[in-house]
Amino acid sequence: MTDPSEQMRDRFADMMEATRLTGAGRLAEATDLIQRSLGGLATPRDAPKAIEPPTLDLTAERVDDPPRAASWTQATAQPQASTRTESAPKSETTTKTEAGLAGPIPEKLRAAVDGVVRGLAPVLKGLAAKGLTPKGLAPQAPGFGFAKPQTPDRSVETAAGAGSVVTKSFAGPAGTREYRLFVPSRPQVPAALVVMLHGCNQTADDFAVGTGMNRLAERDGLFVAYPVQTGRANAQRCWNWFEPRDQGRETGEAAIIAGLTRAVMAGHAIDPSRVFIAGLSAGGAAAANIARAFPDLYAAVGVHSGLAASCARDVGSAMMAMQMGAPGPGGGAHVPTIVFHGEDDTTVSIRNADQVLAQAGAAALTPARERFDGDGRPYTRTRYADAAGRVLLEDWRVRGAGHAWSGGDRAGSFTDPQGPDASRAMLDFFAAHPKGF
Structure with a gap:
């Protein structure tokens, strides 16, 4: 009988060869190879449940909304829960990918590769049927060929008090995007600006409702911009975080x-030291890319269920990163970062949260961990401070949560109302981190 570990290595090699064939435009060969590989490895009874074809957004269970936290003027979140504070080893949340695979490696690798190859197969099959090559597809990225059907655009009325939402369009040398802009009725002078990037199969309106960000922004006098990804740029309306051409400054x-952000700043009284960016899933990965590319523009970044900047260079490496975690390049300026991730996220591995923190410089900081057990989902918050005691990073791990915006509104998609309020926590973190703080 063939050794399962040897079979697993063979399957891994098959997947990598299929990725190479895809890049060479040999889609039919790649599809045949993946189909043969899928039939070559039996799953033992004690192996993890097979992973479904990868998506970047899953529908989360919606339960009662948790209590909301305090206002923008508060520099740090004050969770309403019993807490335990302790020192966390520096290495705990900056573990390398190899260490993240500790334990029964063949079983974990089996599940990850199953997810990759099963997700890649329909993409290759569909492209081959259309006679397309990756080069011919470049203007319209495949979006990973998600099994979940694309949700139709829907306009959602925003409960934003007396504030207003206007639709605008930005056009620059790199391209054009529409965006929604929330304008508070009584803005701060000058006001802060938060740029919010939605996930796959979401709209800007839906994302605004699900995060509840406009309601908080009205209370605190903030502007919020929601760029709109188009179906032409990506079939599932994912931001193309995995494409090298979409990761840099030019x-x-x-x-x-970045150009859209500057346009909002030029049209309103925005404080240039208080411009922030955040996103969910593909939007979180894109936010990491953009903050790293423009540390002169954004004072801080929020990455919810996302990945490290420039951790993937194509569809194949993106799928691997989603399922197994992948480090982004080091060096460059470190932007203050707040990370949210569900511990039960099977769409984007929680190891990616470790990689976001590592890229943001966690290894050089001192962590302090707090555990909260309230009425909603329990969670751990780790704050990373420099030698002067300034908190530069926050890491929120929500137990029992999947791939959804923590503390979101059930009226939006991909939300988990039972978790701690990610929107409030991000605004509190941003308030404490103006540029040059």
């Missing part, structure tokens, strides 16, 4: 969002 979506 081209693609990073340059578009």
